[in-house]
Amino acid sequence: MSENCNQNCNTYSHDRDFSSFSAKPHELSNIKKVVGVVSGKGGVGKSLVTSMLAVTMNRRGYKTAILDADITGPSIPKAFGVKGKAVGNELGLFPMKSKTGIDIMSINLLLDNDTDPVVWRGPIIANTVKQFWTDVIWSDVDFLFIDMPPGTGDVPLTVFQSIAVDGIVIVTSPQELVSMIVSKAVKMAEMMNIPIIGLIENMSYFKCTDCNKEYKIFGESHIEEIAEKHNIDVLAKLPIDPKVSAACDKGKIEFFDGNWLDNIAKYLVMENGGKKMKIAVASENGMVAEHFGHCEGFYIFDVEGNQIVSSKSIPNPGHKPGFLPNFLNDMGVNVIISGGMGGGAIDIFNEKGIEVITGAAGNAQVAAEEYLRGNLKSTASVCHEHQHHSECGH
Incomplete structure (x- = not known):
């Protein structure tokens, strides 16, 4: 001692x-x-x-x-x-x-x-x-x-x-x-x-x-x-x-x-005082799209300090195999919100450190705001329609 x-x-x-x-x-x-x-x-x-x-x-x-x-x-x-x-x-x-x-x-x-x-x-x-x-x-x-x-x-x-x-x-x-x-x-x-x-x-x-x-x-x-x-x-x-x-x-x-x-x-x-991040919401006419890979486009929301500070809409560049995960990752997207997504695509996004929220519905911006409030939870909704063909998002 x-x-x-x-x-x-x-x-x-x-x-x-x-x-x-x-x-x-x-x-x-x-x-x-x-x-x-x-x-x-x-x-x-x-x-x-x-x-x-x-x-x-x-x-x-x-x-x-x-x-x-x-x-x-x-x-x-x-x-x-x-x-x-x-x-x-x-x-x-x-x-x-x-x-x-x-x-x-x-x-x-x-x-x-x-x-x-x-x-x-x-x-x-x-x-x-x-x-x-x-x-x-x-x-x-x-x-x-x-x-x-x-x-x-x-x-x-x-x-x-x-x-x-x-x-x-x-x-x-x-x-x-x-x-x-x-x-x-x-x-x-x-x-x-x-x-x-x-x-x-x-x-x-x-x-x-x-x-x-x-x-x-x-x-x-x-x-x-x-x-x-x-x-x-x-x-x-x-x-x-x-x-x-x-x-x-x-x-x-x-x-x-x-x-x-x-x-x-x-x-x-x-x-931690919040952090800059990007949320991508698969959308159709301003609403959350049911199918991720076949959506009309994406609303990209820039977030600082847990608040949306800007947004923009971009068209869907296409859903050929492997393209969307790399495309959104290169844009710096941290979170993806959609109605449904193929299980394979979810795995690819997770491998890139991107969180996937499925089962969402309603207005795209409201969905992003609900996520930031902690009220939007994933329901693990899978696009079975495209699952076998690996078309839904990957």
């Missing part, structure tokens, strides 16, 4: 100034917001939530990155299908990029084999995480998500003391024991003076695809009680979805289909 330790953990109070602990990121890194994703115990899907948050913000046009701080149980590279070893030079270490451009740094990207165990003591593990912050050249990043190891041990302590974390998201699951475990995570954040963005409950329910009935596999949720007790928000309740699990196993988490994290994405956008 250090001779300077007074063995009084209450020293870490709300009034404690931690600025002296902060480590500076690499001089070539420009990171705007840092969000930690934590859990009181393992097995609740923390890494899944981290991955989905990064993908969700990336689809909205933000440059996102993931620092995998779970040194002994890294799973981020596998979820994204990122393989190989990270490289560096005399300036520092470079993160590896996912298919849609998300930067990732993980201990698994430094090992000879991703199945090699990391048998290190706590201080070495904690220092490695710190070096992922100080020695990695992250370049320009709007949101850096840190996938923390479970619990309240050395690594979370090091992260909170060394990295200027803007806020944390606590991931939990629907069991009574979770109340005590979440309380520990909340109290640690309060002791370290780290803002809590809110709670996300994973494995909240299973929805039958045949009857749409929801089943509480792990019992009734207690997240509302926990949130009220600690005066924090419930950000999302994620279902048990075999498709999402399969996407992780196959390294295709970037292509998950679901809007469960829209509320937290909207919050992060507001906290």
Whole structure:
């Protein structure tokens, strides 16, 4: 034990100034917001939530990155299908990029084999995480998500003391024991003076695809009680979805289909002061078109600070295979809104980091405004009429 330790953990109070602990990121890194994703115990899907948050913000046009701080149980590279070893030079270490451009740094990207165990003591593990912050050249990043190891041990302590974390998201699951475990995570954040963005409950329910009935596999949720007790928000309740699990196993988490994290994405956008983005709405006579690829044209809305600042209408340049995704991507479009779209086209747009909202109807500008308010959700509407011929948008 250090001779300077007074063995009084209450020293870490709300009034404690931690600025002296902060480590500076690499001089070539420009990171705007840092969000930690934590859990009181393992097995609740923390890494899944981290991955989905990064993908969700990336689809909205933000440059996102993931620092995998779970040194002994890294799973981020596998979820994204990122393989190989990270490289560096005399300036520092470079993160590896996912298919849609998300930067990732993980201990698994430094090992000879991703199945090699990391048998290190706590201080070495904690220092490695710190070096992922100080020695990695992250370049320009709007949101850096840190996938923390479970619990309240050395690594979370090091992260909170060394990295200027803007806020944390606590991931939990629907069991009574979770109340005590979440309380520990909340109290640690309060002791370290780290803002809590809110709670996300994973494995909240299973929805039958045949009857749409929801089943509480792990019992009734207690997240509302926990949130009220600690005066924090419930950000999302994620279902048990075999498709999402399969996407992780196959390294295709970037292509998950679901809007469960829209509320937290909207919050992060507001906290970031908004961002310039482009929304393309497939249209017919000013209304949302039913078929994306065969629409009359597109309304392109320029957005700043979550408000539409300008718009223009362009004719549909044609729907020959592969053309529209490249055409709209080259225009800088971040979001596409349509009545329906072929499943193959949706996959192509997602691969380019473009969010697709289907099932929309009504006035084109109203649809764009409803999306910005967070009221427009995708219904996964597919143009079955053209699906077999790959004509609807790709």
